[in-house]
Amino acid sequence: MLRWLMGGGRAPQGLSEKSSVQSLGEEQIQNPYTELLVLKGHHDIVRFLVQIDDCRFASAGDDGIVFLWNAQTGEKLFELHGHMQKITAIAAFPSSDACEEKNNLILTASADRTVIVWDCNSGKQVQKVSCFHSTVKCLTVLQRLDVWLSGGSDLCVWNRKLDLLCKTSHLTDADISALVELPKNCVAAAVGKELIIFRLVASKEGSEGWNVLEIKRLVDHHDNILSLVSVNELTFVTGSHVGELIIWDALDWTSQVCECNSWDPSFHKVTQQAIKLSQKQHEVSIQHLTSDEECVFAAVGKGIYIYNLQMKRVIACQRNAHDSIVLHIAKLPNRQLISCSEDGSVRIWELREKQQLPAEPVPTGFLSLWGFGRANKQASQNAKKMQESTTSYSLEFIGDLIGHSSAVQMFLYFGELGLVTCSADHLIILWKDGERESRLRSLTLFQKLEQNPDLQLRA
Numbered sequence: 001m002l003r004w005l006m007g008g009g010r011a012p013q014g015l016s017e018k019s020s021v022q023s024l025g026e027e028q029i030q031n032p033y034t035e036l037l038v039l040k041g042h043h044d045i046v047r048f049l050v051q052i053d054d055c056r057f058a059s060a061g062d063d064g065i066v067f068l069w070n071a072q073t074g075e076k077l078f079e080l081h082g083h084m085q086k087i088t089a090i091a092a093f094p095s096s097d098a099c100e101e102k103n104n105l106i107l108t109a110s111a112d113r114t115v116i117v118w119d120c121n122s123g124k125q126v127q128k129v130s131c132f133h134s135t136v137k138c139l140t141v142l143q144r145l146d147v148w149l150s151g152g153s154d155l156c157v158w159n160r161k162l163d164l165l166c167k168t169s170h171l172t173d174a175d176i177s178a179l180v181e182l183p184k185n186c187v188a189a190a191v192g193k194e195l196i197i198f199r200l201v202a203s204k205e206g207s208e209g210w211n212v213l214e215i216k217r218l219v220d221h222h223d224n225i226l227s228l229v230s231v232n233e234l235t236f237v238t239g240s241h242v243g244e245l246i247i248w249d250a251l252d253w254t255s256q257v258c259e260c261n262s263w264d265p266s267f268h269k270v271t272q273q274a275i276k277l278s279q280k281q282h283e284v285s286i287q288h289l290t291s292d293e294e295c296v297f298a299a300v301g302k303g304i305y306i307y308n309l310q311m312k313r314v315i316a317c318q319r320n321a322h323d324s325i326v327l328h329i330a331k332l333p334n335r336q337l338i339s340c341s342e343d344g345s346v347r348i349w350e351l352r353e354k355q356q357l358p359a360e361p362v363p364t365g366f367l368s369l370w371g372f373g374r375a376n377k378q379a380s381q382n383a384k385k386m387q388e389s390t391t392s393y394s395l396e397f398i399g400d401l402i403g404h405s406s407a408v409q410m411f412l413y414f415g416e417l418g419l420v421t422c423s424a425d426h427l428i429i430l431w432k433d434g435e436r437e438s439r440l441r442s443l444t445l446f447q448k449l450e451q452n453p454d455l456q457l458r459a
Contacts, residue, residue: 031348031399033419034434037074038403038427041067046422048090049412050106052120057412057420058106059428060087066108067428068120071414074430078123083110091139093117093148093160105160107148109136115150117162127162140179140187145200147210151176151189155198157210165210168198178228180236182250186215188236190225194218195238197253220246220255227289229296235309237296239286245298245307257312288328297337299326304339304395306351316351316393328410337395338419340408346421346431348399354392403429 044063051057052068056077060066064087066080089109104120115136117126134153141148147165150156152175156167174192181187185200195218203209227239230250238246247257283301290297295315296307303319304326322341329339337349406424413419419431 028399030350031401032433032435033348033399033401033431035432035437036401036403037430037432039067039069039074039076039430040427041065041076041079042426042428044086044426045409045424046426046428047409048087049410049420049422049428050090050092051412051414052092052104052106053094055414055417056120057414058090058092058120059422060090060108061409061422062086064110064112066090066106066118068123069420069428069430071412071417071420071430078120080108080118080123080125082116082118082125082128083108083112083114085111088135088137089139091141091148093141094143107139107141109139109150111135115139129158129162131164134175137175137177138179140181142181142187142200145185145210147200149179149187151179155179155187155189155212157200157212166203166212168212168214174224178225180228180230182230182236183233184251188228188248188253190228190238193221193224193240195221195225195228195248216253218248218253218255220244220258227286227299229289229291231291231296231309232293237289237291239289239298239300241285243284243286243300245286245289245296247296247309259307259314285325287325290330292331297329297331299329299339302326302341304329304337304349306393306395316395318349318395318397321347321349321395321397324407327408330411330413332413336398338411338413340411340421342407344404344406344408344423344425346401346404346408346411346419347397348401350396350398352394352396354394401429401431403431 042059042061042063042065044061046059046061048060049057055071056068057071058066058068064083064085068077069075070077087108087110091107093105093107095103105126106118106120107115108118109115113130113132113135115129119126132152136150136152138151139148146160148158150158154168155176157165159165176189176191178190179187187198189196189198197215199213199215201211201213203211221238221240221244223241225238225240230236234250236248236250243260245259246255249256286298286300288299295309298305298307302322302325303317304321305314305317308315321339322343322345324342326339326341329337331337335351338346339349340346404421404423404425404427408421408423411419411421416436418433421429
């Protein structure tokens with residue numbers, strides 16, 4: 001294992017310098033990730049990271065190997081071999097709250113048309129399923145029902161024992177590329193440009209049995225759906241190859257908002273043929289979506305866009321956040337975002353509120369001056385509404401993590417333990433808060449000196 005200490009902004013020796021759309025200079029005061037650990041083991045593109053618990057994660061990619069790591073120390077815990085071809089999907093399957101024995105599992109699907117269940121505590125293969133007629137493209141765990149779904153040419157429902165509970169017939173010429181859980185035992189499946197709603201219904205044979213029924217097909221998108229994310233119990237969002245962002249009602253599956261020309265003023269949704277002929281599809285393709293209760297964060301082409309669900313508009317954006325396509329974004333605490341790109345960069349952003357335009361003056365007078373009276377209350381509400389409608393935001397570049405030499409596929413955020421990134425350069429990098437790590441090393445040294453005074457005398 002290699003370890004580099006970095007000052008913000010300088011590339012480690014041996015890595016090529018990258019051109020930068022944004023520039024911060026040498027000092028990055030707001031960037032805490034000034035130390036990194038390079039985790040080696042993979043020998044092909046690392047495409048997937050999945051969090052197992054508060055301090056463990058798994059990595060997988062095109063070499064077909066799964067590694068389990070300690071996010072605090074960077075220690076390699078297990079190396080899991082079982083697939084013959086590249087990994088195509090991975091999901092964590094934690095024990096249910098009702099289960100007395102905590103048994104953290106992970107599921108991995110491969111181009112070899114198998115799915116393997118692994119025990120994270122022992123690193124052993126629990127079971128392998130080899131009955132698939134095509135590659136499984138996505139895996140989703142329905143924790144509440146204690147079942148998991150596999151999506152490919154069909155949708156299969158499995159229990160924890162890997163019993164096949166039910167499956168659909170062949171859907172269309174396209175495969176299921178993404179799945180998201182919806183209320184009332186429903187799931188939404190992205191199948192090409194269609195969105196298919198399925199419902200799981202308990203069979204009459206017993207509580208273990210399920211049937212899966214196709215409820216509805218939504219054909220609002222004009223091109224393939226690339227990203228699918230749940231916002232809350234009432235809302236989910238999809239994004240397509242031609243930049244269509246659709247916000248859906250999760251209960252009746254109706255389209256609430258459809259955004260298409262927010263990313264590029266010259267791009268208009270006229271007809272399907274016009275979209276197909278557009279030369280700017282790569283510039284508006286929505287590669288990844290994430291969300292909180294307030295906003296949807298979209299990776300659109302080379303840019304990052306923040307769409308406010310209440311205001312129903314884009315409130316901030318960076319059209320050229322990276323030199324190439326943005327592959328993954330995530331929201332951090334303190335109104336921060338992290339993005340990674342095909343250009344090999346990982347960048348930190350902060351959503352800042354700009355200076356508000358002046359609101360209407362509040363009526364003056366003795367009572368209103370001290371906050372009494374109906375007139376003052378009404379004026380204050382009007383002023384507040386005025387401020388909300390005129391508030392503007394900016395997405396400011398505050399940190400650049402330079403360590404990978406090829407496309408960064410995705411990352412995981414572990415809070416104070418750091419940030420994990422994976423890349424086409426076969427490496428995983430564990431980024432650490434330099435100041436925190438320095439304090440921990442000093443504390444460890446003081447503890448050793450207290451326990452062994454002879455060390456202090458020798459020094």
